Amino acid sequence: MLTALEVVTIVITGLMVGVEFSVAFVMNPIFTALPEDSGQLGRAHGGRMLGAVMPVWYIGSLILTAAWAVAGWGQDGAGLVVTAGALLIVSVLMSVLLLVPINNRGKTWTPENRPADWKQQMKRWDSYHYARVAVIIAAFTLLVVARA
Template sequence: MSELLIGATIVVAGVLVGVEFCVAVLVNPIADRLPSGGGLTFRSSAGRLLGTVMPPWYIATVVLAVVSTVLLRSSSAGVLSGVAAALFVATIVLAVTVLVPINNRVKAWSEGDHPPDWRRQVQRWDRWHLLRVLLCTAGLILLVTAALTAP
């Protein structure tokens, strides 16, 4: 049973990392090259959709990482899983304190109604999002390492 839960943790965290990586490296850079405000429209729409989907996904990842930590607590793999859980918690703190406030502004914008510095604001979001991707990736690597070294 513990192998199944640890495997589920890796899958949930892995898909989360994949989605966030694609947003950072593929989706937003492509959207920013769309002509005449298309990138702004895309980011606004994506902000509304992902702003709904991602919070439960992050919470599920943290919960599963904590469960994995409890299951592995009697070994060094438990420490690795615990650090991974802490990194995923840090991504939530980063999101709530920095990314969500920016995203809340972006999702209210339209092609005809946006501040003149909208590009600077979304670039700031992109930089912070890249940090989140790095933290999530480190958490995933630790989870996989924990699973591979578990007794």
């Protein structure tokens, strides 16, 4: 049973990392390269779509990691799993405190109502997102190493 929990946790967390990596290094650069209105509209739509699913994914990954830590307590790699869980907590806090407020504004913007500094706000979001991606990659790596 523990093996199944470990594999499910790694897969779910790994998929989340892949999506967030793709947002940072594929989707947002594509949006940035589009003509102004298209890029901003793409980011707004992405903010609405991913803003609805990512909280569940982040919390789900954290819950699975916590369950693994409890079920595997005392086994090899338990410290790595606990550390991965701590990093996932950091990623949730970063999301709530830094990224969500910007995303909540950005997902409502249209070319007619966006603020003059919308590009600066998106750059700030991108910077925070790069840091969050590094945190969740580290958490994912620890989970994989703990399973090895």
